[in-house]
Amino acid sequence: MDTLIQPRVLKGxxxxxxxxxxxxxxxxxxxxxxxxxxxxVPIDTPVLEYTDILLRKSNGETEKQVFRFEDNGGRNVAxxxxxxxxxxxxxxxxKDELYFPFKRYHIAKVxxxxxxxxxxxxxxxxxxxxxxxSNSAASDxxxxxxxxxxxxxxxxxDITVHxxxxxxxxxxxxxxxxxxxxxxxxxxxxxxxxxGRDNVSQELTEITGSSDTAAAILSYIAGGxxxxxxxxxxxxxxGGPAEDTQRMRDIHAxxxxxxxxxxxxxxxxxxxxxxxxxxxxxxxFLNNLPSIGSVCSGGRYDNLAGLYIKEKxxxxxxxxxxxxxxxxxxxxxxxAQKGSYLDAEIYCLDEKNAIAYQKTAAAFRALxxxxxxxxxxxxxxxxxxxxxxxxxxxxxxxxxxxxxAETVTLKNLSTRELYEDLTVAQAAAKIKS
Amino acid sequence: MDTLIQPRVLKGxxxxxxxxxxxxxxxxxxxxxxxxxxxxVPIDTPVLEYTDILLRKSNGETEKQVFRFEDNGGRNVAxxxxxxxxxxxxxxxxKDELYFPFKRYHIAKVxxxxxxxxxxxxxxxxxxxxxxxSNSAASDxxxxxxxxxxxxxxxxxDITVHxxxxxxxxxxxxxxxxxxxxxxxxxxxxxxxxxGRDNVSQELTEITGSSDTAAAILSYIAGGxxxxxxxxxxxxxxGGPAEDTQRMRDIHAxxxxxxxxxxxxxxxxxxxxxxxxxxxxxxxFLNNLPSIGSVCSGGRYDNLAGLYIKEKxxxxxxxxxxxxxxxxxxxxxxxAQKGSYLDAEIYCLDEKNAIAYQKTAAAFRALxxxxxxxxxxxxxxxxxxxxxxxxxxxxxxxxxxxxxAETVTLKNLSTRELYEDLTVAQAAAKIKS
Numbered sequence: 085m086d087t088l089i090q091p092r093v094l095k096g097x098x099x100x101x102x103x104x105x106x107x108x109x110x111x112x113x114x115x116x117x118x119x120x121x122x123x124x125v126p127i128d129t130p131v132l133e134y135t136d137i138l139l140r141k142s143n144g145e146t147e148k149q150v151f152r153f154e155d156n157g158g159r160n161v162a163x164x165x166x167x168x169x170x171x172x173x174x175x176x177x178x179k180d181e182l183y184f185p186f187k188r189y190h191i192a193k194v195x196x197x198x199x200x201x202x203x204x205x206x207x208x209x210x211x212x213x214x215x216x217x218s219n220s221a222a223s224d225x226x227x228x229x230x231x232x233x234x235x236x237x238x239x240x241x242d243i244t245v246h247x248x249x250x251x252x253x254x255x256x257x258x259x260x261x262x263x264x265x266x267x268x269x270x271x272x273x274x275x276x277x278x279x280g281r282d283n284v285s286q287e288l289t290e291i292t293g294s295s296d297t298a299a300a301i302l303s304y305i306a307g308g309x310x311x312x313x314x315x316x317x318x319x320x321x322x323g324g325p326a327e328d329t330q331r332m333r334d335i336h337a338x339x340x341x342x343x344x345x346x347x348x349x350x351x352x353x354x355x356x357x358x359x360x361x362x363x364x365x366x367x368x369f370l371n372n373l374p375s376i377g378s379v380c381s382g383g384r385y386d387n388l389a390g391l392y393i394k395e396k397x398x399x400x401x402x403x404x405x406x407x408x409x410x411x412x413x414x415x416x417x418x419x420a421q422k423g424s425y426l427d428a429e430i431y432c433l434d435e436k437n438a439i440a441y442q443k444t445a446a447a448f449r450a451l452x453x454x455x456x457x458x459x460x461x462x463x464x465x466x467x468x469x470x471x472x473x474x475x476x477x478x479x480x481x482x483x484x485x486x487x488x489a490e491t492v493t494l495k496n497l498s499t500r501e502l503y504e505d506l507t508v509a510q511a512a513a514k515i516k517s
Numbered sequence: 518m519d520t521l522i523q524p525r526v527l528k529g530x531x532x533x534x535x536x537x538x539x540x541x542x543x544x545x546x547x548x549x550x551x552x553x554x555x556x557x558v559p560i561d562t563p564v565l566e567y568t569d570i571l572l573r574k575s576n577g578e579t580e581k582q583v584f585r586f587e588d589n590g591g592r593n594v595a596x597x598x599x600x601x602x603x604x605x606x607x608x609x610x611x612k613d614e615l616y617f618p619f620k621r622y623h624i625a626k627v628x629x630x631x632x633x634x635x636x637x638x639x640x641x642x643x644x645x646x647x648x649x650x651s652n653s654a655a656s657d658x659x660x661x662x663x664x665x666x667x668x669x670x671x672x673x674x675d676i677t678v679h680x681x682x683x684x685x686x687x688x689x690x691x692x693x694x695x696x697x698x699x700x701x702x703x704x705x706x707x708x709x710x711x712x713g714r715d716n717v718s719q720e721l722t723e724i725t726g727s728s729d730t731a732a733a734i735l736s737y738i739a740g741g742x743x744x745x746x747x748x749x750x751x752x753x754x755x756g757g758p759a760e761d762t763q764r765m766r767d768i769h770a771x772x773x774x775x776x777x778x779x780x781x782x783x784x785x786x787x788x789x790x791x792x793x794x795x796x797x798x799x800x801x802f803l804n805n806l807p808s809i810g811s812v813c814s815g816g817r818y819d820n821l822a823g824l825y826i827k828e829k830x831x832x833x834x835x836x837x838x839x840x841x842x843x844x845x846x847x848x849x850x851x852x853a854q855k856g857s858y859l860d861a862e863i864y865c866l867d868e869k870n871a872i873a874y875q876k877t878a879a880a881f882r883a884l885x886x887x888x889x890x891x892x893x894x895x896x897x898x899x900x901x902x903x904x905x906x907x908x909x910x911x912x913x914x915x916x917x918x919x920x921x922a923e924t925v926t927l928k929n930l931s932t933r934e935l936y937e938d939l940t941v942a943q944a945a946a947k948i949k950s
Contacts, residue, residue: 088824088825088826089569089570089824090825091607091609091610091825091826092570092610093562093566094565094566094567094592097565098563099562099563099610100559100560100561102621105559105560108561109559121888122887122889123858123887123907125539125907126533126538126539126542127532127533127534127535127538128533129532130526130527130530130532130640131564131596131628131640132527132530132628132640133527133530134525134527136522137525140522148589151565151586153587154586155630156581159527161527173524174524174532177524177525178532181534182534183903183907184903185891185892185893185903187889193564195565197588197589197590207564219893220871221871222868222871222874222890222892226889226890226892229875233882337872338871341873341875341879342875342876342879389524391521391522392521392522392523392524393521393524423558424553424558425554426554426556435653435655438653438767438771439771439774440774441655442658442771442774442775449554449666454553454556455556456556456620456659457659459618459648459659460618460651460653460655469616470616470617474556474616
């Protein structure tokens with residue numbers, strides 16, 4: 085006999101057992117329903133792509149993390165590490181088949197060979213939604229509005245979205261004469277919540293060569309007391325009104341009209357350390373668990389597909405980090421524990437009556453009841469153990485007398501109450517009530 | 518400036534544009550709902566696994582096709598090529614956390630580096646559903662019943678399921694003295710529909726060394742005129758009644774009780790050329806398009822996880838080939854063409870009224886209407902082109918007078934009928950009716 089192989093998964097990879105997968109599916113279904121109701125449509129792209137397509141614009145850190153190899157045909161291929169680069173390639177490749185503004189959502193796995201640590205996995209799900217082909221404030225607002233609606237749909241209502249505008253920040257940096265260092269400054273500011281003010285101040289002094297400049301930057305990102313006062317402060321520091329500050333006012337007016345302005349804070353310290361954002365940027369925090377970091381982030385970019393086509397396609401989008409969000413919901417006890425989707429179990433009291441059980445199951449299903457038949461005549465306590473593990477609310481017992489009378493006994497599996505001699509229709513009505 | 522990269526996907530891989538992805542999601546959602554209503558629960562496993570886990574039992578053909586590589590940590594890893602091997606590993610690894618009989622479905626992508634050809638892709642979706650931990654006829658029947666119910670849920674009602682029992686066939690082969698060649702014989706018989714009777718006869722003569730034996734095998738697989746007569750014939754040829762023929766009678770009785778027996782044909786030529794099946798096996802054909810082959814196949818196995826644990830876990834399951842099925846539905850014009858999930862579009866007549874549009878959108882959404890706001894004040898004909906492409910049924914126009922009066926104009930986008938001066942509630946009622 086062959087030796088046995090130890091069953092195991094790769095480090096950083098996970099199995100999802102039914103309770104966890106039911107919970108994940110439940111969240112994805114609710115998010116999907118909300119994306120659809122806002123007019124977003126699904127697309128799909130391959131998990132494997134040419135390496136030059138995926139990695140051309142990435143930095144060294146990404147290159148080290150990506151799963152890449154030579155396939156049997158000698159092609160350099162890589163597994164996608166996000167959904168943005170494939171979307172850019174997709175939009176460039178199919179732009180004549182799409183209608184613009186094009187609004188898509190894509191919920192799918194991505195892979196990064198990061199060092200596994202708490203809450204970090206090498207295989208994880210991203211939920212992206214973007215509108216491309218419109219540079220309007222209405223599109224910015226729609227994404228921000230949908231972020232709140234989508235998180236609300238999964239019960240995550242106690243959130244704050246921190247928004248900012250990279251353009252205003254860039255004007256400010258130009259005004260104080262450090263434009264050429266803007267990427268380093270943005271990356272440094274992005275670390276504020278993790279690294280703390282003192283460390284960022286020191287780093288900014290090193291980057292800009294001046295502690296005064298560092299102090300000015302820290303003063304800029306401190307902002308004011310509310311949306312309007314902060315906007316006035318950064319507008320002044322950036323040199324006065326312009327399209328970028330008007331954009332923020334337009335977005336804010338739409339939020340007020342929709343009655344959701346209270347969720348959004350203008351926070352000049354939010355930069356998203358990625359260099360492709362050019363307009364509004366945002367991060368979302370759970371008010372009761374800000375420490376886990378942003379659960380939904382994004383922003384506006386002015387050139388989605390520039391690696392592939394000359395045409396500039398502007399867009400705006402956001403991404404929900406589902407694994408981080410689930411971890412947060414678990415800490416806040418906001419996850420549902422569900423072992424199955426069943427309404428009822430028909431217990432197997434005697435295998436000779438298997439045909440009657442199946443016939444009864446068909447009758448219940450025709451009335452919209454989700455039911456299964458226990459397939460083996462195990463001891464009834466063993467059968468109860470299984471239905472308990474699955475959290476099934478109702479049990480159905482059928483004995484020889486029932487078969488003759490075409491009735492069933494219904495049992496409420498939490499209260500243990502029995503309802504005897506019911507027809508299938510009566511039992512179905514009881515289960516639904 | 519950098520040269521542009523040609524946007525393209527790998528050979529055998531596909532993008533799914535919205536209409537195709539909406540259709541695929543629609544089918545998956547309906548299948549999922551049916552799996553759940555029969556008590557099956559979802560699981561998920563990693564796309565990447567240790568190569569020794571995935572490939573230990575596979576044949577040379579699979580090894581050549583699998584995408585495998587050495588990861589950055591020096592591990593030999595491979596992308597899953599089916600959902601059965603990962604399920605076996607999963608069941609072995611988590612058997613103490615699961616309840617048996619365990620009924621799972623898994624709908625996910627798998628990868629094989631096959632030569633691309635019509636209807637064959639290197640990345641495709643499998644829909645598997647299995648019950649493990651029960652050796653009952655009730656479990657066999659449940660999978661067969663669910664196959665019909667799941668296909669029926671997606672409008673595929675005109676099907677025939679061909680079923681057979683490997684155990685009866687093996688008894689027959691033993692009786693005629695060619696047990697040791699059973700795998701070769703099964704593989705040869707499995708080619709009957711593709712290769713034709715003459716070719717199979719010749720191959721069987723070569724395998725068995727006797728044209729009389731080949732003729733006996735062909736006579737066995739020809740069967741009789743209906744379920745019962747065929748069962749009597751093969752039972753006799755196999756040496757008389759036994760547990761295997763009783764199993765077929767039990768399953769058939771359950772089908773009759775559930776009123777679905779007409780869909781299932783006992784077909785002794787069905788063998789499923791894979792060596793892990795040990796009991797009932799089946800294939801499903803579209804009556805109007807049998808040429809595309811089986812769209813749902815499976816069977817019973819007696820030792821799911823034998824590579825990993827000593828304990829024998831029996832099971833039964835089936836797999837729907839979603840890509841082949843979609844290809845079939847397209848040929849039969851049974852697919853729905855849908856460009857979005859929207860009920861209505863609020864056109865952008867004047868960007869100055871963007872706030873009013875957003876406010877109205879929020880009011881419609883609160884009444885359960887899926888609506889989007891066109892974000893840019895493009896010419897109205899350009900906006901119509903987009904909403905036509907998305908098959909949106911209703912248009913909503915809001916001008917300055919409407920804003921004052923808190924009304925809208927509703928337009929049926931197929932009949933072009935206009936309904937003027939409606940409140941949001943009146944318009945929502947009209948859209949729903």
